[in-house]
Amino acid sequence: xxxxxxxxxxxxxxxxxxxxxxxxxxxxxxxxxxxxxxxxxxxxxxxxxxxxxxxxxxxxxxxxxxxxxxxxxxxxxxxxxxxxxxxxxxxxxxxxxxxxxxxxxxxxxxxxxxxxxxxxxxxxxxxxxxxxxxxxxxxxxxxxxxxxxxxxxxxxxxxxxxxxxxxxxxxxxxxxxxxxxxxxxxxxxxxxxxxxxxxxxxxxxxxxxxxxxxxxxxxxxxxxxxxxxxxxxxxxxxxxxxxxxxxxxxxxxxxxxxxxxxxxxxxxxxxxxxxxxxxxxxxxxxxxxxxxxxxxxxxxxxxxxxxxxxxxxxxxxxxxxxxxxxxx
Amino acid sequence: xxxxxxxxxxxxxxxxxxxxxxxxxxxxxxxxxxxxxxxxxxxxxxxxxxxxxxxxxxxxxxxxxxxxxxxxxxxxxxxxxxxxxxxxxxxxxxxxxxxxxxxxxxxxxxxxxxxxxxxxxxxxxxxxxxxxxxxxxxxxxxxxxxxxxxxxxxxxxxxxxxxxxxxxxxxxxxxxxxxxxxxxxxxxxxxxxxxxxxxxxxxxxxxxxxxxxxxxxxxxxxxxxxxxxxxxxxxxxxxxxxxxxxxxxxxxxxxxxxxxxxxxxxxxxxxxxxxxxxxxxxxxxxxxxxxxxxxxxxxxxxxxxxxxxxxxxxxxxxxxxxxxxxxxxxxxxxxxxxxxxxxxxxxxxxxxxxxxxxxxxxxxxxxxxxxxxxxxxxxxxxxxxxxxxxxxxxxxxxxxxxxxxxxxxxxxxxxxxxxxxxxxxxxxxxxxxxxxxxxxxxxxxxxxxxxxxxxxxxxxxxxxxxxxxxxxxxxxxxxxxxxxxxxxxxxxxxxxxxxxxxxxxxxxxxxxxxxxxxxxxxxxxxxxxxxxxxxxxxxxxxxxxxxxxxxxxxxxxxxxxxxxxxxxxxxxxxxxxxxxxxxxxxxxxxxxxxxx
Numbered sequence: 061x062x063x064x065x066x067x068x069x070x071x072x073x074x075x076x077x078x079x080x081x082x083x084x085x086x087x088x089x090x091x092x093x094x095x096x097x098x099x100x101x102x103x104x105x106x107x108x109x110x111x112x113x114x115x116x117x118x119x120x121x122x123x124x125x126x127x128x129x130x131x132x133x134x135x136x137x138x139x140x141x142x143x144x145x146x147x148x149x150x151x152x153x154x155x156x157x158x159x160x161x162x163x164x165x166x167x168x169x170x171x172x173x174x175x176x177x178x179x180x181x182x183x184x185x186x187x188x189x190x191x192x193x194x195x196x197x198x199x200x201x202x203x204x205x206x207x208x209x210x211x212x213x214x215x216x217x218x219x220x221x222x223x224x225x226x227x228x229x230x231x232x233x234x235x236x237x238x239x240x241x242x243x244x245x246x247x248x249x250x251x252x253x254x255x256x257x258x259x260x261x262x263x264x265x266x267x268x269x270x271x272x273x274x275x276x277x278x279x280x281x282x283x284x285x286x287x288x289x290x291x292x293x294x295x296x297x298x299x300x301x302x303x304x305x306x307x308x309x310x311x312x313x314x315x316x317x318x319x320x321x322x323x324x325x326x327x328x329x330x331x332x333x334x335x336x337x338x339x340x341x342x343x344x345x346x347x348x349x350x351x352x353x354x355x356x357x358x359x360x361x362x363x364x365x366x367x368x369x370x371x372x373x374x375x376x377x378x379x380x381x382x383x384x385x386x387x388x
Numbered sequence: 389x390x391x392x393x394x395x396x397x398x399x400x401x402x403x404x405x406x407x408x409x410x411x412x413x414x415x416x417x418x419x420x421x422x423x424x425x426x427x428x429x430x431x432x433x434x435x436x437x438x439x440x441x442x443x444x445x446x447x448x449x450x451x452x453x454x455x456x457x458x459x460x461x462x463x464x465x466x467x468x469x470x471x472x473x474x475x476x477x478x479x480x481x482x483x484x485x486x487x488x489x490x491x492x493x494x495x496x497x498x499x500x501x502x503x504x505x506x507x508x509x510x511x512x513x514x515x516x517x518x519x520x521x522x523x524x525x526x527x528x529x530x531x532x533x534x535x536x537x538x539x540x541x542x543x544x545x546x547x548x549x550x551x552x553x554x555x556x557x558x559x560x561x562x563x564x565x566x567x568x569x570x571x572x573x574x575x576x577x578x579x580x581x582x583x584x585x586x587x588x589x590x591x592x593x594x595x596x597x598x599x600x601x602x603x604x605x606x607x608x609x610x611x612x613x614x615x616x617x618x619x620x621x622x623x624x625x626x627x628x629x630x631x632x633x634x635x636x637x638x639x640x641x642x643x644x645x646x647x648x649x650x651x652x653x654x655x656x657x658x659x660x661x662x663x664x665x666x667x668x669x670x671x672x673x674x675x676x677x678x679x680x681x682x683x684x685x686x687x688x689x690x691x692x693x694x695x696x697x698x699x700x701x702x703x704x705x706x707x708x709x710x711x712x713x714x715x716x717x718x719x720x721x722x723x724x725x726x727x728x729x730x731x732x733x734x735x736x737x738x739x740x741x742x743x744x745x746x747x748x749x750x751x752x753x754x755x756x757x758x759x760x761x762x763x764x765x766x767x768x769x770x771x772x773x774x775x776x777x778x779x780x781x782x783x784x785x786x787x788x789x790x791x792x793x794x795x796x797x798x799x800x801x802x803x804x805x806x807x808x809x810x811x812x813x814x815x816x817x818x819x820x821x822x823x824x825x826x827x828x829x830x831x832x833x834x835x836x837x838x839x840x841x842x843x844x845x846x847x848x849x850x851x852x853x854x855x856x857x858x859x860x861x862x863x864x865x866x867x868x869x870x871x872x873x874x875x876x877x878x879x880x881x882x883x884x885x886x887x888x889x890x891x892x893x894x895x896x897x898x899x900x901x902x903x904x905x906x907x908x909x910x911x912x913x914x915x916x917x918x919x920x921x922x923x924x925x926x927x928x929x930x931x932x933x934x935x936x937x938x939x940x941x942x943x944x945x946x947x948x949x950x951x952x953x954x955x956x957x958x959x960x961x962x963x964x965x966x967x968x969x970x971x972x973x974x975x976x977x978x979x980x981x982x983x984x
Contacts, residue, residue: 075811079818086824201442204972208964210914212921213957216940224947231943329822330918348823349830349924356827363820371817 065376072368079364080139080357081132087353088128095122097351098148122148122353135357149352150343158340158358164234165327165339168255172262173324177317180267184274185309188282189301199271206268214264215334218257229257232336258335262328274313281308311382319374322366433899436977443973449966453959457773466764468771469929472745472754473762479725481689482737485707488683491537491611496627499608501539509611513537528605533638535683536612538631540605542592548577548600557602573602610634613683614665619676621694628652633659633681637666665704667697677701707733747949757951760939761928765952769959772931777963779847779916779926780909786851788905791858792897796889798859799866809859816856824853825915829924839927846925850912858904865897899978903971910967917960933960 099114109117119125123134138145144154187199223231230236234254235247242250281287282305290304291297327341336342340359347355427435437443461468491510495501501509505522509529512520518529530538546559555574559565569586576584576593577600583592594601607627612634616625632650640648640661648659649671656671657678665682669675680697684704688695695703699716706714706726714724714735725736744762748754756765798809828849832842869875870893878892913933919925920934928935936956939945945952 071814075814075818078811078815082815082819086827200972204442204965204968205961208910208914208961208968210917210921210934210957210960210964212918212937212940213961216937216946216953216957220946224943326820329826330922333922344823345826348826349833351830351834356823360820360823363823364818367818367820 068372068375072372076364076368080361083360084132084135084357085128087357088131095119095124144358145354147352147355149347149350154354154358161338161340161343164337165341166324168258168328168337168339169324171255171259175259175263176267176270180270181274181313184271185278188275188278191279203268203271206264209265211261211265211330212334214261218260222257229253234337258331258337261331273316277312278309281305314381315374315378318377319370321373322369326363326366433977437973440973440976442969446966446969446973449962450970453773453963453966457770457777460770461774464767464770466767468768468931469763471762472758473742474745475740476743477738478741479736480739481734482724483686483688483695483735485703485733485735486685487731488613488615488685492615493609493611494625494627494630495609496607501609509539532634533641536614536634538607539609539611541608542603543606544601545604546602548573548602550598614681615685616679616681617697617700618679619697633668637661637681663708665701667701703735750951756955759936759952768931768936769956772933772936773959775926775930775932776913776916780912782847783850783912784905784908787855787858787908790855792862792894795859795862796866796894799863800870800889813856813859821853825919826924829919839930842927843930854908861900861904862897865900866893869893869896903975906967906971906974910964913960913964
């Protein structure tokens with residue numbers, strides 16, 4: 061087991077290195093629009109230097125004058141030591157900015173994650189138990205609709221209903237205008253109320269797949285021989301479902317859910333942008349559209365690590381949860 | 389026969405009517421070709437598929453949406469970038485009303501009043517003098533009323549020679565004495581009078597030996613705050629008319645009456661005095677206003693607009709009463725809006741102008757309404773569907789092409805090739821899709837890439853980012869398939885590698901590929917629309933369902949113009965739902981043990 065994990069980890073590092081290289085090359089191959097824009101801006105401000113001079117100076121400052129491959133090794137060398145440089149757009153240390161914005165994303169992701177599990181797994185199991193019933197069709201239908209909904213549509217409908225028509229919630233942002241003057245309890249409630257719509261949006265669009273996954277796996281388990289055996293030996297239906305079937309259904313579900321754990325930190329790029337929640341997603345969105353290479357490099361590598369971690373966790377969990385895998 | 393019923397569920401329970409019934413006396417074996425209707429595997433899949441109602445619904449949705457997007461643009465009478473305009477009444481500056489606070493001059497025909505003299509005149513009036521001089525010429529002022537003065541100039545109109553007790557007059561050019569003038573003159577000269585009066589005019593006489601100079605106060609001009617407006621466009625007032633009108637006005641005001649009359653050049657006029665102005669009617673046609681006299685100047689903004697006296701009077705009455713609106717016109721009344729600006733009044737009237745018909749509600753011409761650019765939404769939905777669907781198909785095609793090739797090669801050859809390709813797949817798996825798409829989008833924004841070129845790039849990027857999953861799936865399938873007997877047989881019969889991979893292995897992966905393709909189609913449409921919604925995907929003027937909805941970021945559009953974003957959103961939802969229904973149905977049909 062340990063050997064397996066170590067091997068996988070080594071591979072993961074190797075792949076990450078490659079991913080980072082590809083991303084770095086990509087970023088360098090892109091036009092350095094940010095530097096050009098800044099140079100143009102400063103040259104226009106009559107600082108006594110021409111656009112060309114500014115461009116040269118800025119290119120040197122931002123280390124864009126070295127060969128991409130050498131630049132990449134520079135970057136990797138710094139990144140290993142935890143130095144990702146200063147963000148061009150935000151003007152602060154990349155890691156500092158990340159620390160500032162990640163809590164919002166974690167709150168958002170974790171709330172949505174818990175809600176998803178609480179809704180999806182019971183409903184999926186219910187649908188599987190009553191296969192071809194009205195409940196089953198409703199659940200399947202709802203799941204499919206959830207999968208088919210574009211994020212912005214859900215967000216717009218929610219905004220329209222709760223923010224515009226009912227006026228209960230704010231359209232954008234994570235805090236109210238008078239947030240600073242609130243007591244601690246009020247502050248928590250304020251943030252919570254601003255999180256309602258984003259969390260709902262994420263839940264609506266992503267609950268469907270987990271629901272369907274649960275249903276399919278439960279069906280598979282219910283058709284297994286040991287369930288038939290359990291029923292044949294006269295166990296109560298409740299015991300069959302809760303004890304024999306549910307536990308076995310958990311194997312693939314735990315694997316999948318474990319795999320999605322790292323994505324709690326990745327932020328919801330689109331949802332955060334739509335609701336202007338200052339989490340890692342929205343901040344990265346702004347950085348990316350502005351051409352802020354240090355922040356974007358950091359974010360992309362971070363995302364790659366999370367994906368990698370997700371795969372790793374689900375592989376390991378699979379082995380941990382299912383004894384049959386361990387034996388073979 | 390009932391006991392011989394075929395035991396497999398998939399075979400039709402009742403024999404097809406076309407199969408000839410065997411003669412009853414003949415006994416045939418259970419697996420006789422004539423009894424067992426063998427269905428091919430694909431037929432079985434098809435049968436299972438069409439039994440699934442949701443899947444059929446999905447197919448129906450997709451057919452309708454395809455028809456809508458592919459045929460629709462040909463049926464639609466509009467182009468996708470056709471901007472619609474309409475004529476509408478827009479309130480624009482119609483006229484300005486001012487109170488005239490300087491003298492306006494009506495100069496007598498043939499006479500002249502220089503600007504210098506005019507300045508002197510104003511001064512004299514302000515000081516309360518009744519005469520003034522300018523450049524050696526004396527002028528007299530005769531007050532008509534507080535705001536109107538007649539200006540006269542003393543001019544020599546003739547001479548009279550005294551010869552042997554007789555008076556022989558000779559006149560200056562332009563002076564034509566009326567009958568009786570000479571008698572009056574003779575009488576005055578005989579009496580050595582300084583002046584005499586004849587027909588309202590006073591003549592001064594200056595004696596010099598034998599010659600007498602006759603001077604007369606000749607009217608030169610009328611200085612008044614009032615302005616005469618005629619009912620017929622282009623008509624100008626004459627000195628005589630203005631003078632008579634002013635005099636009649638003064639007379640009426642003095643007498644405290646509201647009406648007066650005067651005669652000019654043999655025509656009788658009636659004047660009705662109001663607070664703001666006086667209306668003048670010709671006696672011959674008392675119903676139609678002939679002219680108006682007032683110190684309010686109504687100046688139309690457009691040079692070709694003529695303001696009738698009646699309308700002017702109504703406007704002035706409204707102004708006097710401090711109204712903010714005036715309804716004018718009998719057949720189709722027009723509402724004019726009056727707004728005061730210090731000493732001016734601004735009259736705004738409806739003017740016809742061509743407007744872009746943006747955010748028009750659904751109507752017969754535009755079934756879904758128009759968008760923010762005044763383009764027909766239904767047409768744009770059709771074109772947008774075409775773009776969204778074709779992006780989906782092209783992207784799936786690209787990713788299938790790369791994925792199947794890579795996965796096929798990797799799975800079949802194994803070894804270092806497999807290892808290399810799989811690591812590439814891992815790398816692609818880890819590259820976050822959304823950030824890359826956003827970065828590419830904003831870079832293309834910076835470079836202002838042509839929208840059509842951009843579309844191609846978008847398809848390629850989307851396709852290139854989604855092949856990894858397909859490659860992994862194909863490889864896994866092939867790894868398990870190549871160990872099976874039929875592959876051994878294929879190898880033993882000496883088939884080429886190409887044939888073995890693409891004719892024997894790949895067809896066995898096709899069910900999974902179809903399922904994954906339908907799923908990818910749906911998700912690609914979602915991705916594309918979200919990207920276009922963010923403004924980083926398909927760009928104006930090309931329509932796509934996503935960029936039609938972009939308008940919703942304006943809260944005003946979100947709440948007031950539901951028809952702009954709801955239909956496009958529904959198109960996306962329904963289409964993706966259709967793909968998902970079909971994908972789900974296919975999954976069940978290909979893999980029956982899962983569901984049935």
